[in-house]
Structure formats: C-alpha cells, structure tokens
Amino acid sequence: MTLVDFCYGWFLAVFQTWIPSFFLQVYHLDLGKTALFSTAVLLAGVIGDTVGGVLSDAILRRTANLVLARRGVIVLGFAGACGFLLPVLFTHELMTATICLALSFFFAELIVAPIWAAPMDMAPAFAGTASGMMNFGFGVASIVSPAFFGYSIEKTHNWTLAFSVSIALLLLGALLASRLRPDRVFLIPKG
Numbered sequence: 001m002t003l004v005d006f007c008y009g010w011f012l013a014v015f016q017t018w019i020p021s022f023f024l025q026v027y028h029l030d031l032g033k034t035a036l037f038s039t040a041v042l043l044a045g046v047i048g049d050t051v052g053g054v055l056s057d058a059i060l061r062r063t064a065n066l067v068l069a070r071r072g073v074i075v076l077g078f079a080g081a082c083g084f085l086l087p088v089l090f091t092h093e094l095m096t097a098t099i100c101l102a103l104s105f106f107f108a109e110l111i112v113a114p115i116w117a118a119p120m121d122m123a124p125a126f127a128g129t130a131s132g133m134m135n136f137g138f139g140v141a142s143i144v145s146p147a148f149f150g151y152s153i154e155k156t157h158n159w160t161l162a163f164s165v166s167i168a169l170l171l172l173g174a175l176l177a178s179r180l181r182p183d184r185v186f187l188i189p190k191g
Contacts, residue, residue, distance in 0.1 A: 001119060001130070002137035004074065004180065007173030008111050009141030011081060014166055015042065015105050017146045022101075022159060027094050037098050044102035048109030052077060056114040066121055070114040070182040078174035080107025082167055089163055108170075121182040130186075 019041055023034045052073055060069035084104035091097050119130035152162045 001115070001122075001134040001180065004137070004173055004176045005115060005134045006137035006141045007078070007169045007176065008108065008115060009138030010145045010169050011108050011166055011173075012138075013142045013145035014149060014162075015045065015101075015108075018149050018162075019101065025153075026159060027097070029094075037094075040098060041101045041105055045105040045109040048077075048106035049112050051106075052110035053113030055110065056117065066183040067181065070118045070121060071177055071180045073114045074111050074118075074177040074180070075174050077107050077110035078170050078177060080110070081105070082170035082174065083107075085163060085167055085170065089160055089167075118180060118182045122184065123186040126186070 020034050020038045023029050023037045024031075027037075029037065056069045056073045059072065060066065063069070081104045084100045084107060087100045088097050088104070091100070115134070116131065119134050120127040123130035148165065149162045152165075153159060
C-alpha cells in the first residue's frame with residue numbers, strides 16, 4: 001500500500017506543482033490563461049475524487065467483492081491516468097494536451113477513495129496505523145517529485161523525461177495495486 005500510494009502521490013504532486021508551469025513554458029500562455037487551463041485540469045481531478053468513491057461503493061454493493069471494488073478501481077485509475085498522459089508527450093496542440101491532462105488527472109483521482117478504504121478493509125483493528133503507513137509513501141513522493149521535475153526540466157529544457165518517469169510510476173502503481181488483497185484481513189495473534 002505504501003508503494004502504491006507513493007506512485008499516486010508522485011503524480012498528484014506533479015499536477016499540483018507543475019501543471020501551471022507546463023502551460024506557461026510549453027504553450028507560452030499569459031498568466032491568466034495559464035490559470036484557466038490549469039483550473040480545468042485540476043477540476044477534472046476533483047470530479048474524479050467523487051466518481052472513484054461512488055464507483056468503488058457501487059461495485060462493492062453490487063458484487064460484495066472487495067478486490068474488485070478497491071483494487072479494480074485503483075488499477076483502473078492508474079491505467080487511465082497513464083493512457084491519457086502518454087499523448088501529452090507527442091502533441092503540440094494546446095486543447096489536445098489540456099483534455100489529455102484533464103482526463104489523466106480525472107483517472108488518477110479515481111484512486112483516492114478506494115486507496116483510503118483499502119487499509120480499513122485490510123486492517124480494521126489498526127486502520128489508523130495502516131493509513132498512516134500508506135500515507136508515508138505519499139509524503140515521500142510529495143517531497144521527491146517536485147524536486148525531480150524541477151531538476152530534470154532545468155537540465156533537459158523539456159518535459160519529456162519528467163512526464164516519462166511519471167508514466168513509468170503510473171504503470172508501476174497499476175502493477176503493484178494489482179497485487180493488493182483488501183479481502184484479506186490482517187490480524188495479530190493473541191498471546
């Protein structure tokens with residue numbers, strides 16, 4: 001869970017810290033337009049937060065399958081985020097990049113609700129500890145990601161390496177998440 005949340009946290013930190021600079025540097029927008037396009041991208045993520053929770057709960061109610069409801073939505077989120085971030089590396093058209101970034105962030109934010117529910121499913125007697133351990137990965141990613149982005153963009157003078165590493169981490173997150181077992185409860189033996 002900690003490594004999965006690291007992969008998600010990396011991506012979130014990128015979007016919260018670097019998307020305005022992306023529009024400013026790559027598309028040479030003025031500050032007002034940069035804010036408008038960045039807001040559109042981030043708004044898609046806010047919608048994804050809610051949709052991820054609703055989707056996870058709906059799957060759980062319909063199937064009673066924790067693996068599908070939690071892991072399935074998390075993997076979908078990583079895969080969708082990766083699939084929509086990839087075209088950003090190849091397009092030079094502002095609207096295409098904006099739509100792809102917005103859809104990428106929407107899918108990434110599908111992860112939020114089920115990734116927070118999973119520790120409570122797996123360790124109900126230790127939900128606070130499990131959630132804290134999971135969020136440790138997010139915290140580390142929030143420190144490392146913005147620094148890596150800044151350094152790589154400054155050294156390469158383009159966004160390809162930075163976004164490519166994010167794509168790789170999204171794929172890693174999907175792979176790691178595919179191994180989560182929220183249906184297995186962690187218990188400490190008595191005695």
